[in-house]
Amino acid sequence: MTEKPHRRGADRTEAIMRTTLELGQEIGYTKLSIEAVAARAGASKQTIYRRWSSKGALLLDSLLSLNEPTLDYPDTGDIVADLRAQIHSAVDLLGRPPFGPLFKSLIGEAQNDPQIAAALNEHLITPQADKTVARLKKACDQGQLSRAFDLDLAMAILSGPLYFQLLITQEQLTYEYVDRILDALFTGMGPAQAAKPSGPVA
Structure with missing residues (x-):
């Protein structure tokens, strides 16, 4: 046949x-x-x-087609656990070849090639940001997060330190570093606690 x-x-x-x-x-x-x-x-x-x-467009599609499923979010009902699991998976992906080194090269290429920057934003950065915000919004609706917190800003705060360490300082990303980011973020992002009485009730 x-x-x-x-x-x-x-x-x-x-x-x-x-x-x-x-x-x-x-x-x-x-x-x-x-x-x-x-x-x-x-x-x-x-x-x-x-x-x-271009070779940049080819590389981007190659990276996404072979690795994209590992970037999805779990939904266990625990926002911190789900964020931790997803970001740990991303750290694993960025820490091993070929994805990690080639992704860093692609980020560098995007600084000088508007088409690659646009494609990277369209096919990876924006979809991942949308997934993060959607997961945060669901947690907010469930009362796990403060409704006053800016969810787009929360996404930026989550991802910013990772890109800084990956691209600027070029230190190894670790689970411990991710956990420190989550601890720092959720200290201020959790739901407001009812104020305790400061003195004896008459």
């Missing part, structure tokens, strides 16, 4: 993305090229350019 065209196309796309990750890990993003990917994957440059406008 002849293989169906759409199956052949899916297999070719998967092979191209797998090759992109392999080559990116071997030679780094700077030396990565569409020509090199095409040669190893056994595809033409035209085939690749029909699907992706």
Whole structure:
């Protein structure tokens, strides 16, 4: 039986993305090229350019297609536990090749390439931020969080220290660091406690 065209196309796309990750890990993003990917994957440059406008777009799709499921949130009813589990998973993902080193390279490329910045925001940053805010909102509706807290700001406070350590100081992200962020954030983000009487009741 002849293989169906759409199956052949899916297999070719998967092979191209797998090759992109392999080559990116071997030679780094700077030396990565569409020509090199095409040669190893056994595809033409035209085939690749029909699907992706640049190596940055190709790398972004490759990273997302192979790793995106690990970035979903659990929902156990405990907002702190769910945030901790999701962020620990993200730390694991960012700490291992090929995703971690290539993601950092992609962030760097986005500073000089508006198209990559837009694609990164559209396909990864914004969807993840929306998932975080949605999970925080549900916890707020359940009374686990203060209704007065700005949820978009909470998302930024959660992610900011991680990007700072990953990209600026380039220290290793650890579970302990994540837990410190959560402890600091939820000290001020929890629901208000009823004030206790300061003296004896008459």
